[in-house]
Amino acid sequence: MARTPAPGTRETILTAAAGLFYEHGVRAVGMAQVVEAAGCGKNLLYRHFPSKAELAAAYLALARRERERSATEALRWASGPREQLIALISEIADIVRRPGYRGCAFRNYLTEFRGEDDVAARAAKAYLDDTRAEVDRLVGEWGGDGLLADRIWLIINGLYAGPPSQAGVAVDWARELIEAAG
């Protein structure tokens, strides 16, 4: 008999928070800034996300969803595990080169909250573990050994850390590595 809740509110708030968290870091951004960026009342924010920790966890969950969406999109036209691996790495390189790139959201969070073990930190670790397992799976699918997987993971880590200008080097090297091991 009354008003219905606005439908997209949660997404609006989460998007605004995610932008701020990614750009400046979770610790550096206060809830007041999130409210201001979302253009809603503080009340509404806390109805959807009961604490900053849960908002941060939702931020990482959103980042993971976006990450997996664009990864599966990149893997769509790759046939076979080798091409998929190359596509995955070159897609990461695209992200690194994108203007406004501020590093890997999950690695950044684990650096900001190093030593802590809250929900978001566990989610970040889980994402990294899963991605590493995905690399292992793809490498193993065409007979590559553990050393190759380790080296590719090393390249991926360096790719995220390094300057965008070196992204091409990482992709080329990974491709060379993968094709040579075929």
Add this chain to the structure above:
Amino acid sequence: MARTPAPGTRETILTAAAGLFYEHGVRAVGMAQVVEAAGCGKNLLYRHFPSKAELAAAYLALARRERERSATEALRWASGPREQLIALISEIADIVRRPGYRGCAFRNYLTEFRGEDDVAARAAKAYLDDTRAEVDRLVGEWGGDGLLADRIWLIINGLYAGPPSQAGVAVDWARELIEAAG
């Protein structure tokens, strides 16, 4: 005609602050915790370091001094640029494997304060630029090309980011790479 200032105070405070900053992050540590860990009065801390930003800058300067000391120590018994490069990387691997390792202090700071441009951030960037230039110099000294330097830098970045269990892979790979290019 009065008391002389205690000699080692500044180092004591800085050491305590550096330990906390490195373990938990600069943003996560308050000045009260620094005072408590240093075992001194708050006003003494502020006499030696007029602000938290300057304390953070001093922390990075100390990290750089330690870093360069142990690097030159590692390079002492290496003859020729190739051996020096390998020694440098395996020394980084030793650091990564050390218990209590929490990542590269400079990369961590730039992640925590991303987008900001204070004294400490500039010092961190300068350290990374200088280290990268050192790699370029060592590679160029024995005729290696820019691509090789890029790849070694990629390995170093991945080495700092990756799990300690993969440090050996990075060192072996770098050695293989360097010796093959000889």
Add this chain to the structure above:
DNA sequence: TCCATGACGGACCGATCGGTCCGAGTCTAT
């Protein structure tokens, strides 16, 4: 039309932040 509900802005809370200041005690040069 009317009222129940959703949403907003902002006051407000205790805690903590970085930073200042002061009183009391301690040590040393004269």
Add this chain to the structure above:
DNA sequence: ATAGACTCGGACCGATCGGTCCGTCATGGA
């Protein structure tokens, strides 16, 4: 011995933190 610099613990400051609450207004269903 005594004065003056040094140091400590802690009170204190304004600002901001995360989080709660309330008064008011907008809105949509009955």
